[in-house]
Amino acid sequence: MATLIDGKAFAASLRERIAGETAGFTAKTGRKPGLAVVLVGEDAASQVYVRSKHKACIAAGMESFEHRLPADTAEADLLSLVAQLNGDARVDGILVQLPLPEGMDENAVIQAIDPDKDVDGFTTASAGRLLTGLPGFVACTPLGCLMLLKDALGDLSGKSAVVIGRSNIVGKPMAQLLLRESCTVTIAHSRTRDLPETVRGADIVVAAVGRPEMVKGDWLKPGATVIDVGINRVPGEEEGKTRLVGDVDFASAKDVAGAITPVPGGVGPMTIACLLHNTLDAACRREGVDRTAL
Numbered sequence: 269m270a271t272l273i274d275g276k277a278f279a280a281s282l283r284e285r286i287a288g289e290t291a292g293f294t295a296k297t298g299r300k301p302g303l304a305v306v307l308v309g310e311d312a313a314s315q316v317y318v319r320s321k322h323k324a325c326i327a328a329g330m331e332s333f334e335h336r337l338p339a340d341t342a343e344a345d346l347l348s349l350v351a352q353l354n355g356d357a358r359v360d361g362i363l364v365q366l367p368l369p370e371g372m373d374e375n376a377v378i379q380a381i382d383p384d385k386d387v388d389g390f391t392t393a394s395a396g397r398l399l400t401g402l403p404g405f406v407a408c409t410p411l412g413c414l415m416l417l418k419d420a421l422g423d424l425s426g427k428s429a430v431v432i433g434r435s436n437i438v439g440k441p442m443a444q445l446l447l448r449e450s451c452t453v454t455i456a457h458s459r460t461r462d463l464p465e466t467v468r469g470a471d472i473v474v475a476a477v478g479r480p481e482m483v484k485g486d487w488l489k490p491g492a493t494v495i496d497v498g499i500n501r502v503p504g505e506e507e508g509k510t511r512l513v514g515d516v517d518f519a520s521a522k523d524v525a526g527a528i529t530p531v532p533g534g535v536g537p538m539t540i541a542c543l544l545h546n547t548l549d550a551a552c553r554r555e556g557v558d559r560t561a562l
């Protein structure tokens with residue numbers, strides 16, 4: 269039976285550590301780190317995420333600036349809000365909640381964020397910095413996966429890793445992070461010819477596909493470390509109820525893997541913790557504060 273990688277507990281201790289560092293930052297600079305979150309429209313899931321981010325900021329001792337705009341906001345007005353936040357000294361991190369209402373150019377809005385405040389790591393500048401090894405912000409979900417992997421395995425150098433999925437927000441930055449840790453990285457996707465065989469060679473498997481329980485136990489190398497990014501809602505046992513499952517078939521994978529993240533309670537809780545981590549990093553860089561000394 270695999271060891272469970274408890275993302276919930278790891279995220280809670282990370283948030284506690286960040287709260288301590290944040291207090292140190294505030295004592296040193298006389299101001300709190302600030303995160304601005306922009307929500308356009310009424311998307312129900314986005315409202316829940318924005319509320320959670322706000323609460324997490326406050327709990328960590330950070331300033332949270334919420335900007336809620338109606339769905340019919342003109343793109344030019346949204347762009348001028350982003351420009352205003354770029355210039356606001358109290359704001360260290362800017363997050364524009366996606367998806368934006370139909371008709372808005374998401375890419376144009378994201379690219380308008382100052383890369384030094386891009387705590388979501390979605391701008392091309394951030395992606396390029398990751399690719400070329402320059403300091404910058406890494407998207408929160410893959411960053412959280414990497415933290416869990418390093419906690420479970422220590423040094424990742426020389427390990428073979430398969431990332432299933434090549435999205436800009438999860439798969440690609442995940443693969444770059446693993447490469448940066450000197451893993452030998454394979455990126456698999458919907459055109460990969462023999463996915464089970466590809467996965468079988470890996471010491472580390474990161475599944476970010478969006479297909480419920482796709483990765484089976486008999487695809488895994490015995491003892492592999494499995495990070496399941498997937499969040500899929502499927503019909504539950506009781507009629508009318510749903511339950512969350514990952515992209516990995518936990519029931520069969522747990523008997524083969526050496527360590528595995530559950531869903532829920534694995535990668536999910538790491539995302540907001542990493543957003544706070546990035547926001548504090550942004551604040552420290554802007555103020556020239558050495559975070560390791562906090």
Ligand code: NDP
Binds near residue numbers: 433436456457459476
């Ligand atoms: P995308 O839909 O953007 O990307 C999915 C990737 O999976 C694509 O690269 C696609 O390949 C690949 N894929 C699809 N079908 C197959 C298949 N049969 N075999 C191999 N590869 C396949 O998804 P995201 O990256 O945004 O998200 C992935 C999952 O992670 C989702 O379940 C999402 O809910 C979850 N997620 C969880 C987060 C968290 O906080 N825990 C945050 C973000 C996402 P191709 O490129 O060829 O189409």
